[in-house]
Amino acid sequence: METSNQVIDLLVVGGGTAGIVGAKTASRLGAHVVLVERARTGGDCLWTGCVPSKTLLSAAAGAAGAGMNPARTAGPASAGSDFSTVRERIAAAIAAIEPDDSPASLEAAGVTVRHGVARFTGFGQAEIDGQQIRFHHALVATGSDPAVPPIPGLDRAPVVTSETVWDLTELPQHLVVIGGGPIACELGQALARLGASVVMLVRSRILPKEDADAADIVRASLTQDGVQIIEGAVVEGVTTSPDGMREAVSRVRVGDGRTFPADTILVAAGRKPRTEELGLELVGVELDEKGYVRVDNAMRTSNPMIWAAGDVTPNPDFTHLAGVYASTAASNAVLGVRRSVSSVIPRVTYTSPEVAAVGITSPEGRGQRVSTIQHAHTDRAITEDQIDGFTRLVIDKQGRILGGTVVGPRAGETLGELTLAVHQKLTTRDLAGVTHPYPTYNDGLWNAAIADARTALEKPLVRTAMSGLVRLTRWRATRSSPARG
Known part of the structure; x- marks a missing residue:
């Protein structure tokens, strides 16, 4: 059996989003990185997830808008005969994005790419198709597969x-x-x-x-x-x-x-993690009851030399989360630091309308409240006849934004600002004080913040204080009036 004497700084097992981002992060930090992928780089997101599904959704939205849906028309649609066109559009989208996730792109970033099957054989050791290699750290990013329930037939x-x-x-x-x-x-x-x-x-x-x-x-x-x-x-x-x-x-x-x-x-x-035949049991990496790799908030496993990120962990299976968490894991590994990942996790369901959410989406404790703006009162939604939606904020008693939900066209675009507000512990007054462009669907978020800030001003003690301030300002204006001279 062939053995390599060189010790790799970071061995990355899996070439999906988590593996690619983790490998490139470590390489940019100066580490010697080897990425092993058994099939094709790009992972579920490129080949079977985000890219094809969002292309399909776009094509379907166009079909619905063109009156091709039989639920909206009197006769059968021509969509069946156009399915080949939809398939071609999906293939074109994958082809356009694939170079960014290709082995050539990884090699250009300084990552050595190996096609094969990796298996851990001992502490600091792994095997790639019969060749033994040694590593200082490893990142497990093998992802997950769709689960098929045991239904008879x-x-x-x-x-x-x-x-x-x-x-x-x-x-x-x-x-x-x-x-x-x-x-x-x-x-x-x-x-x-x-x-x-x-x-x-x-x-x-x-x-x-x-x-x-x-x-x-x-x-x-x-x-x-x-x-x-x-x-x-x-x-x-x-x-x-x-x-x-x-x-x-x-x-x-x-x-x-x-x-x-x-x-x-x-x-x-649902889905199931790809952890079989990795040899994780040989190197002391603990799995949970569903087979996912247990990690701490720095993405380290029970083996201090091995890290994990993406769908192979119990964390939510979002592409954006896989990339961010893998970057944290890789930098922690090669730099010897222990940065924790953020617990503020945005999510979007790309139906029509979209559902976007982050943080706490309904009151969970004493003093928490909600501020909701129905999109029937959002001017952009009215102009586009897309009023079936709302923006809802969950707020604590200090006025900090804890989370919320947005339902409507492009709700995922609005969620970025809401996620930042939750991450930075901003208040509704902070958000209300920022000038927003008009008219946009984002007005719902701004108006929900304004509504809550105004409600705070209606509290008796606040109203009394504000009234006193108004009277003081009026008195000062009177004292400085030229008429007094």
């Missing part, structure tokens, strides 16, 4: 996940979506807008982690787009017949006995 049905849905060459005629989270809602709405008949089977309610009022708006929007949503549904089994590929060959059965036809079943019911 599902293994014989035409199933796709968020990874394999992009392999479809034709638009499904009868799509059943199992799940009600962001992926289920985004893909279900997009494919319905393109012309598919879509049924969503949701165990609890859609978007269970989001504000209930936000979920209500998304539910109404999906329904308007033709999606049939069955909440509180437990999928008990799937039966599949061997008849034609384009017919509804499967029927999905729920607990109350109803069945739903499907030529395609999209399973969007």
